[in-house]
Amino acid sequence: MSDASLEDIAAFLLDEAKRHGASQADVVVAEGDSLSVGVRLGEIEKVQRSKARHLGLRAFADKRSAITSTADFSRDSLARLAEESVALARVTASDEYSGLPDPAELATEIPDLDLYDPEMVDLDAERVTELCLAAEAAARNADARITNSEGGEFGGGTSRVVYAASNGFRAGYRTSSCSLSAVPVATDNGSMERDYWYSAKRKLADLDSPESIGARAAERALRRLGARKVSTAEVPVVFDPDMAASLVGHVASAVSGSALYRGVSFLRDKLGSTIAPQIVTIVDEGNRAGALGSKPFDGEGLPTRRTSVVDRGTLSSYLFDTYSARKLDSRSTGNASRSVADAPGVSPTNLYLAAGDTSPEDIIGSVESGLYVTELMGFGVNSVTGDYSRGASGIWIENGELAYPVSEITIAGNLLAMLAGIEAVGSDLEMRRSICSPTLKIGKMTVGGV
Amino acid sequence: MPNPTDGSLEPRNFFLDRFALDDGALEDTIGTAIARKADFADIYFEFRSSESFSLEEGIVKRANKNISQGAGVRVVAEDKFGCAHTDEVSTDTLRIATETARAIADSGGSEAAVAVRPARPKHDLYSLANHPLDVALQEKIDLLHKIDIAARRHDPRITNVMAGLGIEQKIILVVTSSGLVVGDVQPLVRLSISCIAEDKGVRQQGTSGGGGRVEYSYVTEGDRYMKWLRTAADQALRNLDAVDAPAGNMTVVLGPGWPGVLLHEAVGHGLEGDFNRKQTSAFSGRIGERVASELCTVVDDGTIANRRGSLNCDDEGNPTKRNVLIENGILCGYLQDRMNARLMGVEPTGNGRRESFAHAPMPRMTNTFMLAGDSEPEDIIKSVPKGLYAANFGGGQVDITSGKFVFSATEAYLIENGKVTRPVKGATLIGNGPESLTEISMVGNDLALDEGVGTCGKDGQSVPVGVGLPTIKIDNLTVGGTQA
Structure with missing residues (x-):
């Protein structure tokens, strides 16, 4: 079911869990993309891109429960997952407090909390490299005693989460996040100190300026000397x-x-x-x-x-x-x-x-x-x-x-x-x-x- | 599909079968990776199957099983690298990942055909006849119950027990641009026990555990789990009576085993090749200099059979080794992965490790310990008029650049007139890596490795490690208690 929507996969798993005898079940399906770029001493040092997806099924056999999770989204794997989850639940202890929440407590409206930035999709590595270079340069140029650097780094990504449960809940949301940091090294009279500063936000445009991040990081490293x-x-x-x-x-x-x-x-x-x-x-x-x-x-x-x-x-x-x-x-x-x-x-x-x-x-x-x-x-x-x-x-x-x-x-x-x-x-x-x-x-x- | 816990499992066949690939696809991928002006490239395939069970309040509430899999492609050009990871593996996704990863290297290299040649790792440190994932679930659940009952029987003041059993099997395959194809099958078992003791309104916690790359029976053999649960329970009980720890500089004696976390923090991280290539470690450029007293010889050894920190090959396909870091007090070597070794003009030391396919390799420790000395542990204690004896620790942390490290005692006692006396509340010890080891004035003959629960974090990546130490005496270390 590699090409099915996250919602369809969740629904399939809930059905399978029920078919194998689960009294209740819930599913989380998450997928994400991330990009990390590092520069050091004015040159690009690393570019890392990752794509990942993973899902987890929690099955209840009355008051017993277990979780199985996988990154293998093939139909066979998912069917086996549901069967295993129920079987595994049966070996755990009955716990009177376990179980899904009362449907009356569930969220009925899913608010848009402004957690997602479309700019973060398929982000261009060159664009964020410029941010890293500027942050590191601001740190290195702040003072002659900044003699070395562990670099400037950007990390960011988007993710989508779908949660569905046998109590009727079914919803999903997208989020994004990004961060920019600088790590300068200061030396003076045989003393060597490193410090950092960073900004982390949901949206790319909200990040603090690279110049202010670099300057703050340098100030923090310098004030540790001696x-x-x-x-x-x-x-x-x-x-x-x-x-x-x-x-x-x-x-x-x-x-x-x-x-x-x-x-x-x-x-x-x-x-x-x-x-x-x-x-x-x-x-x-x-x-x-x-x-x-x-x-x-x-x-x-x-x-x-x-x-x-x-x-x-x-x-x-x-x-x-x-x-x-x-x-x-x-x-x-x-x-x-x-x-x-x-x-x-x-x-x-x-x-x-x-x-x-x-x-x-x-x-x-x-x-x-x-x-x-x-x-x-x-x-x-x-x-x-x-x-x-x-x-x-x-x-x-x-x-x-x-x-x-x-x-x-x-x-x-x-x-x-x-x-x-x-x-x-x-x-x-x-x-x-x-x-x-x-x-x-x-x-x-x-x-x-x- | 072959059973992932079959003892005869061959990683190359496993992955080719699982992802419907063949040697030609591996050769095409690695050939594409190296086609620009790159120094080397590798593909790392990983399949990890794990399960965990946990008990609290007398019942096993949680049972989890997890499967993760994927591949990472890395292309290295001088001191730059590009990495791309995917958990959907096919010839198509590998091609996309490879094109992403190689963008770091300048174009204009010459296409070189790579012929792959499968090899076996140099070591065979943890072949198991029976994989712990295959042991019946009920047996594992029963063990957790036995631990709960035994801990409560041990002392009625033990009011809650939390026990967790984690088992995993990791299958890896590394394909390098020199054509090497090497795989490994890595089992891992970890039992953790935490006891809460309560008396007269005072509550305390004690923790212990053990494991390694071992069969499940290791945990029950010779009632090992009973030893661990007694350690956790006694630690909680002793802490009920603990007095406030002293503050300030004093003589500190560290007990054998897990207190070796001192070495991990004080010197191990500072000797990792990446920091030293970049000249950002307090140990940078100090090879050949004295960084510890002459009583100290410190090694990092990834080749000890069945240990948690051991590996048949590292995550770059290089054989692990026994690397001497400090010999009789003189700094003699760094821990290297392939990229940093190449840039520093030395050989890799078998320390290139990554948390998973979705992380890039870095120089990391394996099992780090100090060799035994000549002193009787009792004589070491007797030599201290006033000080602290630290028998067990939680985690530690280090600032590589300034060399400052800390680690926190979970079980410690005052030493008064050459005798271990009252238990004291947990205290943090703080020192400076290149200096603290020069203060070691006695080294015991009782080297012990830890029980097999350690996990090391660096740059957001966690890997299993081991530590070890004989009893040692440090003449001068800052203790962070409340009694000024």
């Missing part, structure tokens, strides 16, 4: 927006219904309680037009929506898919994400910490002696307890001014204490990724150094 280590101390820590976003990411994992019913969340049993000061509001917004984390319906066909996760310091909602909601006697928040090869799970869509009213300059200005974090490394976050210990680098703040770069240090604390210790929220929120935050200041953390 980094020192600092003494171990307890000090205020200011997170730049991208690093602050990683904290919002840890909150995302902890408010996921899956983590909660498994008991692996430091925010378990905290719903309705104050976890942060009033200046902290965190929102998940799956139906935001044009945003990188948006989709017109979730991985189970439910409408995506706006959910206030933290409302002026109070933990106001967890995020659920159908299964975790049933387990915890709640309702799905439209946060099911479904990959082709695996059962739905809970994911944030566009999750952001709302902007405050303090400028980032004033936040830095409020610190007598402390750390401005611009990079975090490693995986030292315990999701069960919230214990936090990560490698860091950044700029030391002295008397309210960014004074000198620091590296090879750690920052440690506990996420509960860190959320409660947020003293300032910046006004500089920019929706540049699917999880984002403005600048944040945490009153006190342990910085580990010499």
Whole structure:
């Protein structure tokens, strides 16, 4: 059935699953094209094009379920897939909470969220090569101390997803995305540092200019040169927006219904309680037009929506898919994400910490002696307890001014204490990724150094 | 169609049959690929069949089976390459992919006919009599149940167990512009176990697991899975009583096995040929220099039978090797794929790897470890008046250019007056690649390789790897706890 439409393939699989005795079933069919171009030192370095399609069938045998997925779209392969899926479901355990969502919860309208750019179809490699060359050149020309480069890179593609289920849902949508980055290397007095900057958007024309990406990347690499280590101390820590976003990411994992019913969340049993000061509001917004984390319906066909996760310091909602909601006697928040090869799970869509009213300059200005974090490394976050210990680098703040770069240090604390210790929220929120935050200041953390 | 798990499966016949191709089609494709001013080209065919099962809350909730397949064509001209990938493989799609990939090379080369000659990989490290995909489903499901029951019996404070079994079979075929046609059949088994312990309102998690390019029986032989589940459960239980970790510079002793992730981060990535050709690694241009104490000899060895990081040939068809990276503290070699080796004027080292047909090859590690030294592990601990003993780690990360690396302990203890005492909460260790290994003052005689669960990520591509380490003492490393 290699030439059939994605919708026809999905319908065929649902019929086959039923024929083999499935009580319920759903199908995801995804196809995409992508192009990646890299340049280095002013010359093209690589061009990669990819075409891919894949489908996954989830079959239920009463309260048992399994998933089979394949890239082989031949009729034989698909018929075998349906039979295998039902057979595999029969060896799993019966789970009273499993099953498709109630038809009453399904999306009835599929909103056009402006997630697709026709310009991205069959994109011309030469055109995006020019963008890469301009971004890299802007970085290399920024300063004599930019002596080397890992290049400029463009990545982009389009995809189409169709989701169909035996509860009657059947819809599809197209998306596109693209990104442009530059990675310069700066050297001075035997110190060598690399940094990057990027812009990622749904539409090609919305990308930041290559010149601004390159200049920002160079500035970031240059400001790391000559980094020192600092003494171990307890000090205020200011997170730049991208690093602050990683904290919002840890909150995302902890408010996921899956983590909660498994008991692996430091925010378990905290719903309705104050976890942060009033200046902290965190929102998940799956139906935001044009945003990188948006989709017109979730991985189970439910409408995506706006959910206030933290409302002026109070933990106001967890995020659920159908299964975790049933387990915890709640309702799905439209946060099911479904990959082709695996059962739905809970994911944030566009999750952001709302902007405050303090400028980032004033936040830095409020610190007598402390750390401005611009990079975090490693995986030292315990999701069960919230214990936090990560490698860091950044700029030391002295008397309210960014004074000198620091590296090879750690920052440690506990996420509960860190959320409660947020003293300032910046006004500089920019929706540049699917999880984002403005600048944040945490009153006190342990910085580990010499 | 041949059974993809048949032990006698011959990759060339498998793909020619599956995609209705013949040697002529391979020769035409690779001939077209190399026809412009290119240095070399290759076609990579891949068929991957996998299954996974997972248990939580005492029941096996998830069972998945997946099949992916496709081909990638790559054309390399000096330091440029073009790649095109397709998951629909036919003479037509291969021609389109090849024309896309070769656009990177200047026109005007001379059409050279390539005659293909099938070869076998140099090694035979993981031929299996019984493929783990062929073991009855019920047996695998039963194993997960046994793990759940045994972990809960191990201690009543274990309140939840998550166990996952993943099995795959990957068949590859590499066709190069020099005419080499070499294939491999790569099995992989991975069991992961995670236990939650709860006592007096405190909760902690412990994880463990193992596997390799092995038969399914490997997991159950000698009750290996029981050892792993005890490791996971005990780690969770011990962490219930853990005190806050110290912060600052101190002496750190790393235990044997998985803590070898230190080498992977501190030196392994920095020695990959791509970064060194581009002069962006902290180790660039330092061959022949001292980068570790003379007690340290570090190798990357892709030829160890049945290991997770081993390969009969790399994804460019080159035989894997045992490559010495650091000998008695002196840097002696980089890890190379074909393109970077060619540009640096050295031989490939068998480290050209790709996550799948849809990714381009890069220099990657296989199994990276330090050779054993002379010290008794007990003597190493006894020599430390005050410090940290790290027995197990989660993942790590490195900044290749500055050399800064981190890795996070999941099981660690204080060392007080030469004795391992209280367990401490997970702490991140941070150091500088070219410097930290010079601080190694004792190397134990107890080299152990990890249990076979490691996955390495680079530039968005994940590949299975191994690490290993004897007990070592590092005189000076920054520990990132909360106790200033």
